[in-house]
Amino acid sequence: MAKGNRRPITAMAQGAISAQKDDEIERLKQELDSIANDSSGQGTLDLPVDRIFPLKIATHDEGRIIHQPRSYFDTDRLDALKQSIAENGLHEPIFVRQLSDGLFGIIDGERRWRCHRELGKSTIPGFILEGISDEKALERSLTSHCLREQVSPLEQTISIMNLLRLRLEMDEASVRRLLYSLNNAAVGNSKTTDFEASQPQTVQGILNSLGLQLGSLVARLPLLDLPSYLRDAVEGGKVNPTNALLIARSPESLHHHLLEQGATLSKRELRRFITELKQFQEAPTSTNGKSIIPQKTEEEDNQPLTAVVTAKWKRIQQSRFMKTGGDARVQKKLAKVSQLLQEIEDYIATK
Amino acid sequence: MSNAGGTGKTTFAVNLAYQLARIGQSVCLLGCDPNGSLTLFAGLDDPPEPAQTLDHVLNTSFSGDYPLYPVWPDRMEGIDAVLGGLVLTQTAKRLEKEPRGAYLLADALEDHPLSHDVLLLDCPGTIERFHEVALSASTHVLVVIRPVDKDIDAGFKLLNWIYDARKVLRLKPAPEILGVCPNGFRKDLAMHRDNMGNDPERSLPEALKSMGIHKFPTIRESAHLTNASANGLPLGIWRTGEEINKAFEEIAQMIVEV
Ligand SMILES: Nc1ncnc2c1ncn2[C@@H]1O[C@H](COP(=O)(O)OP(=O)(O)O)[C@@H](O)[C@H]1O
Numbered sequence: 144m145a146k147g148n149r150r151p152i153t154a155m156a157q158g159a160i161s162a163q164k165d166d167e168i169e170r171l172k173q174e175l176d177s178i179a180n181d182s183s184g185q186g187t188l189d190l191p192v193d194r195i196f197p198l199k200i201a202t203h204d205e206g207r208i209i210h211q212p213r214s215y216f217d218t219d220r221l222d223a224l225k226q227s228i229a230e231n232g233l234h235e236p237i238f239v240r241q242l243s244d245g246l247f248g249i250i251d252g253e254r255r256w257r258c259h260r261e262l263g264k265s266t267i268p269g270f271i272l273e274g275i276s277d278e279k280a281l282e283r284s285l286t287s288h289c290l291r292e293q294v295s296p297l298e299q300t301i302s303i304m305n306l307l308r309l310r311l312e313m314d315e316a317s318v319r320r321l322l323y324s325l326n327n328a329a330v331g332n333s334k335t336t337d338f339e340a341s342q343p344q345t346v347q348g349i350l351n352s353l354g355l356q357l358g359s360l361v362a363r364l365p366l367l368d369l370p371s372y373l374r375d376a377v378e379g380g381k382v383n384p385t386n387a388l389l390i391a392r393s394p395e396s397l398h399h400h401l402l403e404q405g406a407t408l409s410k411r412e413l414r415r416f417i418t419e420l421k422q423f424q425e426a427p428t429s430t431n432g433k434s435i436i437p438q439k440t441e442e443e444d445n446q447p448l449t450a451v452v453t454a455k456w457k458r459i460q461q462s463r464f465m466k467t468g469g470d471a472r473v474q475k476k477l478a479k480v481s482q483l484l485q486e487i488e489d490y491i492a493t494k
Numbered sequence: 495m496s497n498a499g500g501t502g503k504t505t506f507a508v509n510l511a512y513q514l515a516r517i518g519q520s521v522c523l524l525g526c527d528p529n530g531s532l533t534l535f536a537g538l539d540d541p542p543e544p545a546q547t548l549d550h551v552l553n554t555s556f557s558g559d560y561p562l563y564p565v566w567p568d569r570m571e572g573i574d575a576v577l578g579g580l581v582l583t584q585t586a587k588r589l590e591k592e593p594r595g596a597y598l599l600a601d602a603l604e605d606h607p608l609s610h611d612v613l614l615l616d617c618p619g620t621i622e623r624f625h626e627v628a629l630s631a632s633t634h635v636l637v638v639i640r641p642v643d644k645d646i647d648a649g650f651k652l653l654n655w656i657y658d659a660r661k662v663l664r665l666k667p668a669p670e671i672l673g674v675c676p677n678g679f680r681k682d683l684a685m686h687r688d689n690m691g692n693d694p695e696r697s698l699p700e701a702l703k704s705m706g707i708h709k710f711p712t713i714r715e716s717a718h719l720t721n722a723s724a725n726g727l728p729l730g731i732w733r734t735g736e737e738i739n740k741a742f743e744e745i746a747q748m749i750v751e752v
């Protein structure tokens with residue numbers, strides 16, 4: 144029979160499918176909650192650690208590949224978790240699915256499993272989820288990863304983007320474009336609706352379930368473009384995402400110095416620091432080609448602080464900029480140094 | 495539930511009740527439809543007063559005195575009904591103003607549990623206030639669909655609504671979708687054959703499978719079923735040997751397992 148203009152059943156089902164997926168996140172959340180609150184360990188089995196494998200699925204969706212959610216493991220955090228497991232045992236069982244021949248694939252809990260392996264434990268408490276396809280496993284894995292509090296904002300953003308790619312069946316660039324245009328529409332910056340009717344609903348559904356605002360996700364998107372050293376620093380907890388983004392926007396020549404000196408500053412302090420460094424860079428003295436940023440020499444590393452301070456002071460006095468007395472900014476800082484020296488003097492007097 | 499009139503919900507409910515009772519389950523049918531066809535299909539007379547209907551249960555002051563009517567009492571034991579009927583149009587209006595309107599049945603059943611093994615709630619044709627009332631009181635939802643485009647489209651909208659409503663109503667634990675039962679199948683109709691076939695674009699069973707929703711055995715259209723209902727009897731009593739009874743039996747068995 145000719146199909147004519149009859150609406151395919153697959154199209155009729157679209158709304159229900161999208162609502163069902165949002166609902167799944169909701170249930171997963173409830174499930175994670177109830178497991179977290181349930182100390183009886185019902186339904187949990189002791190699984191053999193050496194028969195478990197990390198999730199290794201790449202969905203080939205017209206050439207697009209989505210990898211397992213966790214590709215980065217911060218060793219410090221891993222050590223902390225390891226220690227906690229060694230001392231108190233595992234609080235939350237992991238989720239696995241049955242592979243062939245008594246092997247298990249991790250759906251949620253790769254970090255916990257790694258810790259057990261490294262601690263030389265032979266079993267790990269886990270839940271076996273039945274009948275989970277590759278696609279579902281990946282989706283579930285991404286979802287629970289997004290929902291975890293211990294994941295970093297960058298990791299979470301990566302997982303959310305992957306989840307959106309999976310749901311919307313789009314590549315990353317298109318998902319980003321969609322998020323930007325949805326956000327623009329939401330804040331009233333544009334009347335363009337260059338997205339399909341069901342897309343806003345899908346995105347909003349996922350964000351609602353994850354308790355995330357569209358605006359905050361959009362604000363985090365630039366994290367995905369950080370140069371690798373900044374990304375590593377964020378992942379390793381050496382710099383917070385906001386500061387990393389500030390650093391990324393500053394001149395590249397300053398990045399390493401900022402990362403070393405400014406990573407732990409508050410956002411405002413870091414902003415000021417960057418402005419100052421930029422002004423120094425643009426100041427006439429920098430035309431001699433020498434970096435204006437005070438460089439620590441090798442010897443200074445091993446010297447007592449008094450010697451380091453003396454050396455620094457000497458260099459400053461001899462600089463061409465200071466020969467003409469410096470400027471107001473320098474004077475202000477010198478006042479601070481003077482103040483600090485005074486405090487030391489006062490303190491010594493009490494000893 | 496369904497999202498179209500005449501899909502066969504009430505027929506399904508009474509026949510399921512009958513098969514459940516046959517395997518030793520006690521059942522209470524709750525008529526949530528103003529059309530009152532449950533009363534007819536159960537061979538009962540319209541209740542004389544609102545106090546003898548579900549309206550009475552849906553009151554904040556309800557004290558547990560369910561207006562229960564035994565169904566087919568001279569034939570078998572274990573089936574009761576709380577009847578709906580025209581008064582429910584008034585009830586729906588009243589529920590709009592009640593703060594816990596959507597939860598009144600759930601509240602009643604929680605405060606005054608019925609002793610039956612299975613409760614079957616027979617909802618109206620299209621989504622309305624009683625769907626919320628029923629959903630919040632349910633552990634499982636079964637959807638009946640006729641295999642025509644209009645009903646299938648509406649059926650998926652109902653599923654969509656259920657997923658959303660579970661969240662909005664904050665139902666914990668959320669009622670599960672037990673499955674979808676295609677009813678009234680005619681193999682001489684091309685549209686029925688198409689929709690129940692295996693063309694992935696055009697197939698209800700395939701669409702349900704992809705969503706992981708169970709499909710119950712398909713129930714054929716049968717004049718015997720219409721006649722049985724019109725005579726206020728389940729098909730199992732009206733025509734014991736009829737093939738369709740097997741499908742209802744199978745579904746009853748499944749429900750007991752759940
Ligand atoms: N499988 C079937 N074969 C024949 N008639 C049916 C079948 N299912 C339902 N009917 C008839 O269709 C009409 C509507 O069914 P009903 O159960 O009242 O639907 P609903 O409760 O969904 O409105 C009734 O007359 C009923 O007897």
Ligand SMILES: [Mg+2]
Nearest residue numbers: 503504527531
């Ligand atoms: Mg009916």
